[in-house]
Amino acid sequence: MANVEQSQPESYKITGGKMSQFLLILSIFVIATCGLIYELIAGTLASYLLGDSITQFSTIIGIYLFAMGIGSWFSKYLDGNLLKWFIKIEILVGIVGGCSAPVLFAVFEQVASFRLILYAFVGLTGVLVGLEIPLLMRLLRNNYEFKDLVSNVFTFDYIGGLLASLIFPLLLVPYLGLIRTSLFFGLLNIAVALLLLYRFKEARSFRRSYTAIIVGTILVFIAGLIYAEKIMTYSEGATFQDKVIYSKSTTYQRIVITKNNRELRLFLNGNLQFSSADEYRYHEALIHPAMQNLPQARNVLVLGGGDGLAVRELLKYPQIQTIKLVDLDPGMTSLFQKNEMLAQLNNHSLQSPKVKVINTDAFSWIRNDTTKYQLVIIDFPDPANYSVGKLYSNAFYKEIYRILDENGIAVVQSTSPYIGRRSFWCIDHTLASVGFKTLPYHTYVPSFGEWGYVMVTKNFSWKNEGTLPAGLRYVTNATIKEMMFFPPDMAEEPTEINKLNNQVLVHYFESDWGPYAH
């Protein structure tokens, strides 16, 4: 590369006097500030999205510093028009750093190797920043005494570092948010490049082409600043108690994940689906009472439950050979398959070779299914609207009856028998209306409250005996016994049967939960 252009003579001095020299020193200040900001953004993002902030910050700082070292080492191979290199790299730092946060947010849900992209960004920024300081010193080598040069450059470098580390947590994250901060500092880098481009007459030959790139980038970044809301909906921060670390609208629903020091929460259309702190209670109660009676279970069907947490519990039984998981939303299942932080929650259950994920509508799918299952787990969202209400209808349960083994068991998540008392018993009665024997039970999940399930069988008599897998945190035979008791405030009450052409359950649910709606 370097031989294309004439090497600058040994005695080369930057033109334009004191003001120009000062401008170059100032640009080091900006680069240092921006560089550290990008590093902090990466660290923060990584701890939002991947958790474990200590590991994230120390690996990112390590990679960043190491990459700066590589940049510094590599700088000796850059020759020719040094000012051109300097400006070129300045622009690149702006582009790479500026789009780092938006790109990282965007790829979070899709890329299995999110970490790799993260470290690539950090490394690239580090290399570029690492190149800049040696280049600058070489540019100014004949303008200053060596001792002054070293002193000036490093003073501004470190002051920039301090400034960045103070304004980042105090001003930038709370007021601008990560994406805007990233774009803003990208703009700052590029503005410096533009300034240098027009300040030095040595830059005349490449001024025009670089200006075009700079202006283009500025326009895109400004657009990014304006639309940052859309990239990551910060307004959601107001709706949710905790920090929103992920949000996405799929064709079917809005998925939001929030995080605080203790737990991670998943919301679908604003409704809490689980909290990582106590979901084990919900999922253990969903699976183990039925499974303890099913040593013969080979084929299991899970409807809903795209988070893979119910499947995690099922995989504790070696006798199960295949688990079909039917969840409408590929956005959910792929998130819980590919994202490391979430896959850790479900113990990588959705990647198990026993598990087959089918993204389709459960009702149409089940009408065409002819497999027999020993266990069917029905873990749909609450019947809050007519589309979901159909999945609690007698017509749907007739299909479940058809595909369930004579000695099989099905379990239906059945909303809260305390708040949604009529809804709960309506589900029980609807299941009974198609010929099932029902066994309603409930348990306490702190983040949900009192929660209900209905276990159903055909001819088989369920008993609270059988072996439970080792290592359960909540369910024991004693817990199960307790779950079966309904105190008077949750006791059975008469309801109609939920049918496709009356959808009474949606009406019950609305009136049961109405007083609790915010």
Added chain:
Amino acid sequence: MHTKTTYDRRLFLKGLLGGPAVLLLGTQAACKPADALAHITGSIVGANFKTGHLARNADALPKPSKTIATDVLIVGGGISGLSAKRWLEKEGHRNVLLLEMDDHVGGNSHYGKNEVSAYPWGAHYLPVPDVRNKELLDFLRQAGVITGYSETGLPVYNEYYLCHDPEERLFINGLWQEGIVPEAGVPEQEKEQFRRFSKVVNDYKAAIGTDGKDAFAIPVDHSSADAAYRELDKISFKDYLAREGYTSPYLLWYLEYGCKDDYGANLATTSAWAGLHYFAARKGTAANGNSSTVITWPNGNGFLMDHLKKQVEGSGMLTNQLVFKIAMAGNSTEVTVYDVPRKESYTVTAGKVIMCTPQFVNQHLLGSLAAPAALYKDFRYSPWVIANITINNLPQHRGLPLCWDNVIYGTKSVGYVDANHQDLKMDTRRVLTFYLPLAFDEPDMARKSARDKDHRYWLELIAAELEYAHPGITPFIEHADVWIWGHGMIAPGPGFIWGESRRKAGESIDNKIFFAHTDLSGISIFEEAFNQGIKAARQAMT
């Protein structure tokens, strides 16, 4: 249902990283007033005027080059034609030929299909029928619509086919209310008139004439001859309502909606008897339904039509065959037919002919055998425009979410039906079937002017109505096909149902030519068509 406008973050980022050119283009586009409908694809489909009109100029068609013989020839493959063929074959008559002018059978029960849903191009539901209608119940049992009978003998309907909840809503005074009877924002005095009307209708529903027959029945011809009720046919529904002191604008809107929905007509052009029949004749019972229960499918009555077709299509059924001349020839009837794709004509010699074609067509086909022209003048047909609209989102005002039937108060159309309602998939992409009767002009004028309009004209009209109830829907409309039914259905004007013309037009000619069509019932519904076919086939065989 929360229908929020969502923004695809990835899409945006593609733009963000795509460079400044995108942005520049964007600003340029924003400066120009854009055509809000430009992205919507679709065309005017169906409505085979051309083949039909060939018959008017029969002399220009080729001379017949061969002759075939059949015991029974059925002309027209709508529901009455299919029903006649079904009955004949059920009774063991094998030598039956059905000829249909269009490239498909099914008539008003025709339907279409795209990757989102099947959708009706006409009739789209069947109320749970009266259990006395045995023939229809048998057919529904064969089609799997009735799955069995309860211990008390009532039919049990397939729950997948009973219209799912939520069934109907009306957009009125800024709210989507449940049900189509206006309630939201209706003043108390007007509600009183609703109650009064409802009582009258319930009395009529239970009323039995001096001859022991129901005052209002389906099929129409099973209704009582008692003059106390038939008198009502002599005046318009509008005059009847004025006479009875109904003044509520909300009630009058609602009753006119009924006339539009069932007859494509308005209060002035519907007889009071027909207007009341809409409310007083549905007497269906079921183990799992009542008289207001309806059965429906994504493809509308296309479901029933397909089952009829399946029973009879084994042999003796041809489409694209234009019958253009009918003449007596000794003991049989000679029917001349033009084979549209082959561009050749042939003659069918038939022992009996069952004309399952509307009377405005028969008038031309029968030539000298036709009744006096004055008789046919009494048969008035409503033109209809039906659009099937594919949408990928449905923004809407507050109130009940999307239902099966969705009516918008005070608009020209009778609303739209969600074709996807009965399929159990959850999808934001849907097909809405939009029904627009052209009930406000003289039918002939309306028909002619409808034919001159282009796709864009209908699209603008439909989009404007939808925008009123669903502000911001236009960008979410992907596709809209429009079908124009020039003679959509018979309109039972004052004096028609119990008048002479209807009776005379249905009389067989020389025990050789028989007639079956809903225009001979005066009411265009599946039950009538089904019955017309059976009645004519029976006559032909006795």
